[in-house]
Amino acid sequence: MSLSDRLLLARLRERDEEAFSHIVKLYGDRVFNLVFRFVGNRSEAEDIAQEVFVTVFKSIETFRAESKFSTWLLRIAANHAKNRIKYLSRRPGVGAEEADDEEVALSQQRSVPGHMVAPDVMMEAAELGSLLEKAIAKLDEDQRLLILLRDVEELAYDEICEITGLPEGTVKSRLHRARITLKALLEAHTR
Amino acid sequence: MSDHNCESTQAEFSALLDNELSDEQRRAVMAEVKACAACAAALDELRAAVASLSQLKHAAPPTFLQDVQQQIRQRSRGRFFGKRFLLFGRIPFEWVSLVMILAMLAYYIVTMQSSPTEVTPLP
Numbered sequence: 001m002s003l004s005d006r007l008l009l010a011r012l013r014e015r016d017e018e019a020f021s022h023i024v025k026l027y028g029d030r031v032f033n034l035v036f037r038f039v040g041n042r043s044e045a046e047d048i049a050q051e052v053f054v055t056v057f058k059s060i061e062t063f064r065a066e067s068k069f070s071t072w073l074l075r076i077a078a079n080h081a082k083n084r085i086k087y088l089s090r091r092p093g094v095g096a097e098e099a100d101d102e103e104v105a106l107s108q109q110r111s112v113p114g115h116m117v118a119p120d121v122m123m124e125a126a127e128l129g130s131l132l133e134k135a136i137a138k139l140d141e142d143q144r145l146l147i148l149l150r151d152v153e154e155l156a157y158d159e160i161c162e163i164t165g166l167p168e169g170t171v172k173s174r175l176h177r178a179r180i181t182l183k184a185l186l187e188a189h190t191r
Numbered sequence: 192m193s194d195h196n197c198e199s200t201q202a203e204f205s206a207l208l209d210n211e212l213s214d215e216q217r218r219a220v221m222a223e224v225k226a227c228a229a230c231a232a233a234l235d236e237l238r239a240a241v242a243s244l245s246q247l248k249h250a251a252p253p254t255f256l257q258d259v260q261q262q263i264r265q266r267s268r269g270r271f272f273g274k275r276f277l278l279f280g281r282i283p284f285e286w287v288s289l290v291m292i293l294a295m296l297a298y299y300i301v302t303m304q305s306s307p308t309e310v311t312p313l314p
Binding site for chain 1: 204205233237243244245248250251252256259266
């Protein structure tokens, strides 16, 4: 854990509002991106992401700093997202929705703040984004989480092991299967 | 390369993309890939798919920080970011009740000791 992380943690434990705001600004996008890609529904993702930070604030005293703060945070996010999917699956008619093209285009625009992109490039990116979102949504829950953690969030294997609670060998073999499945799904969509 | 097996070669692709193979393993896999068009295409496709995933970033809504702060304030009724009570984050009701129980017990013991134990009959 870096010195700046430790200082920030100390301020969080003191319930320094500025430190909390800093944490939300620093990790808000990552948490939101992870839960949005995992549940596939924007309003649910907003709700879950807020819950994640409320949980962090409530349980900051229990964080032992044995792992990176971001790993702990993403573990909370993954658990909240999983629980929400379980909850939604018990309520028929509510749940993951397929992102429409407009939402995907908006998503691509938001992903590059302050950066002008040519319309055709944006369109192409939106199409690819839409394809990827559809393919990710079709993966099973475990595979989806691994793909998101490794290939979207670009986390190291040891962090993924901490978040998922799986041994490294299992993570690697499942991730390999997930990538192969994703590639097949993308091929099926583009055919 | 007569004993080439696409399935076993492609099983190494994920580890190859993650730089998890030793130099020797990497060279062996790449030799197989060079000799097999199907494996080369499969590796390109997997590489492209994995690379495109890293572009999937979705920013939180612009009001996200305010929404989280509002949630915390609502749930803690404004106390969360307030001044802490001595060493505790809130009023320590458990300790307050324990102290009260002990005080009542002490009072009971003291009054029992000071009260007369024998009843004197009325004249």
